[in-house]
Amino acid sequence: EVQLLESGGGLVQPGGSLRLSCAASGTTGWVRQAPGKGLEWLSAITGSSDNINYADSVKGRFTISRDNSKNTLYLQMDNLRVEDTALYYCVKVGTGWFFQSWGQGTLVTVSS
Amino acid sequence: EKVMTQSPATLSVSPGERATLSCRASQSVSGDLAWYQHKPGQAPRLLIYRASTRATGTPARFSGSGSGTEFTLTISSLQSEDFAVYYCQHYNTWPLSFGGGTRVEIK
Numbered sequence: 001e002v003q004l005l006e007s008g009g010g011l012v013q014p015g016g017s018l019r020l021s022c023a024a025s026g027t028t029g030w031v032r033q034a035p036g037k038g039l040e041w042l043s044a045i046t047g048s049s050d051n052i053n054y055a056d057s058v059k060g061r062f063t064i065s066r067d068n069s070k071n072t073l074y075l076q077m078d079n080l081r082v083e084d085t086a087l088y089y090c091v092k093v094g095t096g097w098f099f100q101s102w103g104q105g106t107l108v109t110v111s112s
Numbered sequence: 113e114k115v116m117t118q119s120p121a122t123l124s125v126s127p128g129e130r131a132t133l134s135c136r137a138s139q140s141v142s143g144d145l146a147w148y149q150h151k152p153g154q155a156p157r158l159l160i161y162r163a164s165t166r167a168t169g170t171p172a173r174f175s176g177s178g179s180g181t182e183f184t185l186t187i188s189s190l191q192s193e194d195f196a197v198y199y200c201q202h203y204n205t206w207p208l209s210f211g212g213g214t215r216v217e218i219k
Contacts, residue, residue: 031156039148039156039199041208053206056113094161097203098146102155 002101004090009106012080020075020106022090028073029093030064032086033105040086043075044093058084080110114139114202118211124219131187133214135200140180144204147176147185150213151196159198160185190216 008020022028029044043054043064052064063076073090087105094100115138125131135145147160158167160176163183173188187194195218200211 038197038213039150039201039210041201041210044208053208055207089155094158096144096146096161097208098158098161098201099148099156100158100161100167102157104155 002092004103006090006103006106009108011109013112016080017078022073024073024090025071027093029091030075031089031091034086082110085110116200116209116211118214122215124217125190126219128189131190133185133198135183135211137181141202141204143179145183146201148199149196
């Protein structure tokens with residue numbers, strides 16, 4: 001089974017920035033779960049970075065990218081809000097845009 | 113945007129009984145529907161994709177059905193390890209989205 005490992009989470013003030021990383025290759029993405037809430041898809045990117053999509057809730061604030069030389073996926077998160085507090089999962093996309101493998105998640109807390 | 117609605121929010125079932133979970137799409141998603149199982153402290157796990165295809169390692173007691181706007185996940189005989197939250201997710205068009213989840217708890 002594919003192993004995905006996220007890093008980069010932490011405590012940040014509202015309006016601040018954070019960059020998440022995930023050791024992952026191919027078509028991948030990010031999903032989050034706020035405390036006590038359900039799963040929310042955020043963004044996805046193909047292995048060649050030629051197809052990138054975002055949820056409306058993060059469009060314009062979050063940027064997904066990948067470095068294939070390092071087999072690493074990133075999520076640059078800017079202008080963070082309290083409501084962005086969540087466990088962020090790195091996901092590997094299957095034969096369609098569903099998520100066949102998941103990391104254990106990295107916690108992002110946005111608070112003053 | 114296609115909105116996914118799951119029902120019921122909570123399902124109380126005795127071990128060995130059958131559980132039926134529903135997922136409804138606000139517009140047709142064809143057969144582009146996946147189901148996940150999520151247990152506390154663990155990563156979610158893919159169970160079903162393409163509405164009815166079991167993922168590798170998914171036990172045969174899990175089955176998915178439906179197309180268009182109505183989908184069902186059935187657990188034929190609940191085992192202790194099946195008590196969890198279940199999510200559906202469409203992948204028909206952008207943006208992708210999940211349903212709100214169904215918690216399956218011990219009766």
